[in-house]
Amino acid sequence: MTELRITVQVLKVIRVFLARGLEDRTYGLQLMQLTGLKSGTLYPILARLEQAGWIISEWEAVKPSDVGRPRRRNYKLTGAGQAAGLEAMQEYRQLAGPTTAQPPRPRLTAWGLA
Amino acid sequence: MTIVYWAFGILAAAAVTEEFLGWVPALCRLVLRRCANRLPEHSRSRYQEEWTAELRALPGGPISMLIWTGRTRAGVRQLASVLRQAHEHRQTILDGVVGQQFTLDDFDYYLVAGSYEVMIDITALSPAQALEAERLVTAEYGELVGVDRAEFLEPEPDEGIYERSVWTTLIFADPPTCAS
Numbered sequence: 218m219t220e221l222r223i224t225v226q227v228l229k230v231i232r233v234f235l236a237r238g239l240e241d242r243t244y245g246l247q248l249m250q251l252t253g254l255k256s257g258t259l260y261p262i263l264a265r266l267e268q269a270g271w272i273i274s275e276w277e278a279v280k281p282s283d284v285g286r287p288r289r290r291n292y293k294l295t296g297a298g299q300a301a302g303l304e305a306m307q308e309y310r311q312l313a314g315p316t317t318a319q320p321p322r323p324r325l326t327a328w329g330l331a
Numbered sequence: 332m333t334i335v336y337w338a339f340g341i342l343a344a345a346a347v348t349e350e351f352l353g354w355v356p357a358l359c360r361l362v363l364r365r366c367a368n369r370l371p372e373h374s375r376s377r378y379q380e381e382w383t384a385e386l387r388a389l390p391g392g393p394i395s396m397l398i399w400t401g402r403t404r405a406g407v408r409q410l411a412s413v414l415r416q417a418h419e420h421r422q423t424i425l426d427g428v429v430g431q432q433f434t435l436d437d438f439d440y441y442l443v444a445g446s447y448e449v450m451i452d453i454t455a456l457s458p459a460q461a462l463e464a465e466r467l468v469t470a471e472y473g474e475l476v477g478v479d480r481a482e483f484l485e486p487e488p489d490e491g492i493y494e495r496s497v498w499t500t501l502i503f504a505d506p507p508t509c510a511s
Binding site: 255264268286287289 | 377378380381383384385387388389399402403404405406407409410412413414416417477478479480502
């Protein structure tokens with residue numbers, strides 16, 4: 218397994234996989250729609266995740282003549298990917314810091330109410 | 332006369348545009364094939380097939396196809412780099428093979444000692460047999476965390492023909508240390 222460099226785009230992809238769970242399979246086009254990433258960004262990320270063992274990919278088990286379209290390459294989260302992905306998301310949240318900053322309150326004095 | 336020229340020009344432009352848009356899917360497939368050819372050999376057929384399938388499923392018309400193909404092309408260099416690095420990494424592991432060849436049922440596989448990878452040589456088997464082979468080895472070694480399948484054409488010596496081969500690498504949660 219190779220080491221994976223975590224970027225914001227990688228986290229976007231991981232978040233989708235984590236939300237879908239271990240059993241759910243997805244394919245490139247669907248991932249593009251769910252993450253908002255372009256194909257030129259997504260495929261290298263999927264390859265990196267696959268090489269790191271976080272996801273696996275396999276051909277859809279259908280006959281193209283039956284479904285009337287070419288078979289798709291499906292991607293699925295692995296157990297190791299789930300654990301590592303959750304850890305990475307947690308690290309990111311800690312680094313990003315609290316996001317609960319309150320918007321400034323209106324100054325009552327400005328309205329002559331203080 | 333000018334009006335006639337304008338009308339002719341508009342008709343000609345419409346015909347050329349329609350012709351061009353009709354050729355867009357074929358053009359995109361050609362570009363995708365060329366993109367796949369820039370990847371390491373063992374990944375070419377996989378990505379070409381994957382991209383062609385996605386191109387067909389793409390919502391929208393020819394312009395969406397062109398944009399999607401252009402964006403895919405933009406990422407090919409990076410993808411090739413990722414795949415090449417992974418291949419070199421695997422090659423480094425394979426160079427250090429000390430494990431022997433094992434046979435389980437009807438197929439041979441190689442244990443890559445000291446790593447998390449078991450490489451199975453399932454050359455010339457059908458996809459169904461390949462999956463069965465993977466299932467058997469997985470049962471031997473425990474929790475599987477990754478699968479990497481590569482299909483390529485292998486020349487048959489003296490016969491001038493090519494045979495489809497499948498090489499599979501199984502990645503396990505724990506280093507495999509025992510042989511069957």
